[in-house]
Amino acid sequence: MSVHPLPSSTPAAQGVDASGVHAFLDALEADPAIEPHSLMVLRHGHLVASGWWAPYSAERPHHLYSLSKSFTATAAGLAAAEGLIRFDDPVISYFPEFEADVTDPRSRAVLVRHVASMSSGHLAETLDRARETDREELVRGFLLVPPDRDPGTVFAYNQPTTYTLAAIVQRVTGQSLTDYLRPRLLDPLGIGEVAWQRDRRGRELGFSGLHAATDAIARLGQLYLRDGVWDGERLLPEGWVAEATRMHVANADGGTGGAPSDWQQGYGFQFWMSRHGFRGDGAYGQFCLVLPEQDAVIALTAATEEMQEVLNLVWEHLLPAFGPGPLAAPRPEDAALGERLARLALPPAPGKPAPPERTEEWSGAAFTPYGGVCAERPGLTAVDVTPLADGWRLTLTEGGHRLDLRLGGDGWSVGDEPVPTALSGGWTDPDTLVAEVVFLETPHRLVVTCSLADRTFTARWRTVPLDTRPLRAMGAPRGSV
Template structure:
């Protein structure tokens, strides 16, 4: 289905001060450890600001990590409306084949509403333990871990709860999450291609692994802001939206620090409560912030481990920019129009920083054809990367990344000429990858690699004298995987 563009308006026409958006851009671009990829701000249902930092683009799917949970939660709302799911049913009732194995009273008492609200009774994350118990069926592994407390009484952010929730939906509907959501949510909202990572059993993960464009995040947020209504039609039950976006379990320890944490304001059904409004979010900087009081949705895709810092920037710069009504006072239109135009111009030319260095070394022959090995003691930074080679190629260079042969991983051959971003697409490389590279001195070559369908960014530094390289992540992946997995699942 071809997505219809969201309606667009100037910031001033929707009561948004463009200077606040500019201040947010200043802050997020200047913040160490924050690499923005995409931004969309909707006010009164209209896009008032949007932009993507090259080499990222508007139409490219991006790994959303735990924003996947909010899509899974939406599937729960549809399934309840269709009589396929009951929040008060015991989880074990959907898996009768495990009934004899699950003997702990707490596990047997666990209800669907408990796993939907991260209140299974466990006090900590159980994903590693669940897979260790039963890698083929993580639901069974999870249910074999006795809860520490009575289900419903305590909060713990716990991946197997949402995995189990997604497994129940897939079992109850006989479809994958994508198949179930496509006619009910994705197509009606005009969300184009989405791809969802699956486990070894072929089940879509539910708690993570969804790849979609920033626009999809914005559309989901707008649907929830409008209480499940889209273009005049009640798609998602309003009762589900109300339940999903209020706190069901306290996740604050009552400390002064918790008052200023957007991760200690309560948890709903696959949504976090925030100091203002509520949100879905995903690891390494993915956000779907919904502000009902301001009638605003903010969608951000990024690469950062400093997620509270991003939320702080939103509250400091964007929140005050949402005025109570459009700016229309006499004499203000021209000034506001100029500010809006300046913002649009800036948003149209966003670009991530590139390597500060020379486009070619002083001695091409000394560098061309050299293979660099992992520096001693640092190979674990990227376990599957075994060698790096540079080869002069006409007016440019080819950077080749070799991966572990026992994983049968194909090499990456990335061509660059100059230090600006160069993008390689499939099938030339296993996954879409951008490279900015250059020589920072006679002995040092640096390459910044962006894996464009994920948040992740790898920095390579090669030493000619030592014939070795180091590899360091900005936004470290949640688990070690080959570089060829850093793209949409196909």
């Protein structure tokens, strides 16, 4: 979180009808398929609405998944302005050690602009094939997967293209993405600590893995809304925003049943075109929406597989709330919205206190996976339940490592070691304990069910992590774990 708050204002003063924000919140919270985590709305450069659904909070970073890509593209734009890369150079020219291996003419014709716009000529995601080809060097693996069409002619959402762009930036700068961006982007914007996952080579992934607060998303969006200028200082090269946020190759990715899709409007340099404005987005509902016509930015984090529905709700409720000029004040809707945003909270998982007649049986009970192995988390081998003076301790053992969690009271029990979590739940009957573990720097929640009758447990994700990190590392990278 930044130590320099964004300028703030009432919704009415910036021409925002607070009743539209209320309606948007109502719709988000009424949809069982959407778990909102945070929302920030900026209009005319002022923060007019912000809130976090407890146990999520403003200062915590959140895994942005593919919204990371927009930060990677920004680093590439800065490197190009410094003459370190050129978008019309062949990718292979930055990796001369692969020259002898990469012989396919189309692979050799892939330019930096093609990986920046996901138009490498492949017709589908190449991540698995690239990894199978070379598990140690994903750039080489990617270049050894021959494109199906000429580069620049087709779009395919393709993680190794962004990874390659990130690898080029890190190679020519001699720095990680975060180190390169810190003095050029993050510090000038007032963005606090961020952390980016690395691969086994030590490279920051580029295509995913960035953990940053919602505030960082909002500031990036505002910078792009203002054509790369922040507080009167140009941070991004002139013309970069227009180039990065225009359609480079048409796409038809993500359409379902003929319904209008915000994934069919074209793709820029790691930004999506939307039915309104443009955006960066990441799996499970991480959004940076930039709306030039409304002079607005919306930053949002969530846990949902219904990302199109989130955008539909934005277009339905928030878009009409942006009026042409200030509204008459004072408006009770503004005060009510501020109060509502200050007390947002996710409901804790239901459950009763431990049954008194079975307390001794539950004390120190050990559970093994139902069926012999935990299907969604094979490395999770044991769950232990231990009484505490003020509740219970739930211990998850994965790969020989323990994750101790406290269960107590009616709300969320928050812990920070070894990874930020919040736990809630209780007994659904005398023989069954159900606890839900929220990993507070991610969109992910693990539901653990223990059965005393057969001393077994099950564990299932509400949203399945797209990487293979151990539970004890299910948060922003913090060195070795």
